[in-house]
Amino acid sequence: MANALDGRASGTDSVRGGAVDLRAAAPVPLSPAEIERELASVRRPLREASTLPARFYHDPAIYRHELMTMFSKMWLCVGREEDVARPGDHLTRTVGEESVIVVRDADGRVNAFHNVCRHRGSRLLSESSGSGLRHLQCPYHAWTYGLDGALRVAPHMEDARDFDRSKFGLNRVRLERWDGFLFINFSNEGPGLMEFLGEMGTKFARYGMGGLRRGKRIDYTVATNWKMLAENYSECYHCALIHPELNRVSHYTSGETDLVNQATVGGWMDLRKDEYQTMSLTGKSNRPPFKGITADDQRRIHYYIVYPNLLLSLHPDYVMTHTIWPDGPGRSDIICEFLFDARDVARPDFDPSDAADFWDLTNRQDWRVCELTWQGTASGGYTKGRLSSLEWMVHIFDNFVADRLAGRTEPTPLERPPG
Ligand code: FES
Ligand SMILES: [Fe+2]
Structure with missing residues (x-):
């Protein structure tokens, strides 16, 4: 059985800004009023909204505030x-x-x-x-x-x-x-996991994720801010240019954003041709689709961020997860895993490479632009940007960040853009 811990790759040769000494930085906690003032433009409706200001990816005080309000308090x-x-x-x-x-x-x-x-x-x-x-x-x-x-x-x-x-x-x-995932919470306060997940807790029960087994794991270290990885995951605006292989199998404008709640934002994208079965370099799979999923599921990939550190991608025949572990404002460790039906993994001829090779290529394409973005936003030549109609999920994620930094656990209602 091909199994865990069988690949380690680095998305970078030099990591700038990693392993920041947070105590030495002596950051001052930000008040909710300060956060709201700095992020007022993020709160605007999508067509008027800006991205998070550059400072929110680089400032050790903001990073520390994120640790305190998210990673030390959430599942x-x-x-x-x-x-x-x-x-x-x-x-x-x-x-x-x-x-x-x-x-x-x-x-x-x-x-x-x-x-x-x-x-x-x-x-x-x-x-x-x-x-x-x-x-x-x-x-x-x-x-x-x-x-x-x-x-x-x-x-x-x-x-x-x-x-x-x-x-x-x-x-x-x-x-x-x-569903087979282990979650921890460093805080003894706040809701239990299922209460936190809400509708997300049962939304994909039909995939039987509790019974899946890992067939492959790849670790990455990327010189970028953890939020840039989540934002990158939240849009396919970049896919036509950066991911020609992905865009051949799943068109970059396909799909919809679906569930938004306190725990998650996500949606789906469609397979491009009827004969395509999954996300792989050929669009083909040597595995049957999961039993119990719908006809629509067999044509779709569901992509969800479970705040703050799990990216969950449900394919017709496998589930891919990324867990993100920030290590300073400019460095993130990522564990990427591929889960399959336990019977497939147990077969002597089990081979996960169609899924893993496709996503390893796609991951590295993503890590490269996430590193470039971290480098670019460090410049005095950038303050903040604007968002396209294809970046609705980025906008929702940025507002989740704004909510948490301001001390709110419930999402601020957003005006859904037309179309
Ligand atoms: S610090 Fe002394 S035994 Fe652990
Ligand atoms: Fe991408």
Whole structure:
């Protein structure tokens, strides 16, 4: 079986602006009034609206505000249930100062903990994934935790007065599941995952995503701001020029924007010819469409951003996901995964390359323009731009950013453009 962790690629040779020291930048939190003032032009109806101002992609204070209002407060997709299939399987994900360990314990329970020792605060695990873990031992003074988070061993602490080991287990992070995806939330406040997803939680139940298995994973590091990746995903205005292969299979003006709510924005695009079956270099697939999807689904690809870090692309015969992990204003790590029917993945002749090669090519085409855009918007020669009629979803995403930065969790109603 072709499987995970089998490709690593870099979208860039030199990363500018990455790994910003946020504490050194001493940013001042922005007030909702300041955000509203700076983003008033983003709030206009699409035909009058501007893009986010350049500062919103480059300013470390804005980046820090995004971490505080989005990545530290919202549900983040960290992977799939199959990533922690067996006791001892684990993964870590890090954004800003926050890092989470997700691990399956001996009782089969999947736990999420802050990746920080309760003694003097060392990061516990540095590897991004692994298996066979029996306990979590801090690399500093060897405090040792069970995979259930309980502190088991704390050397030389016998004399510490009123030290109750049971009160020094790892601090839990909220963890919930949706259709095979694992989500964590660093905040203990706010709605549960299904309440947050709302209509999105059941909208694609017919695809049976919980039963899918990963057939391929490709990791990228791209020298751009995370929002530029989401904005790029939100429009196909660029597709005729940048993606000739994609545009041959799915016309760049096809489709509609569909669901918009507090958790998501998305819509679909159509396959261009009746004989096309999926997004691949030939438009053909050697897999049947998913059972249970509609006749329309067999002609469509549904593209959704689940705010803030999951891009979910449902094809007739596979699901592609991108999870985005910002690492400073100008650097983003991206995990791109391809999910297939479990029976397909189990076949000895299973070959995901038609899907993976097509999207790896398309991804790299996208990463290049996202890097160029980050470089260009750093210039004093740019302040902000205007949007075309093909960028309605970009406008919705930018307004989601504006809402969150201003402290709002419900989307501000937008005037839908005619046509
Ligand atoms: S910081 Fe972890 S054991 Fe000391
Ligand atoms: Fe693209």
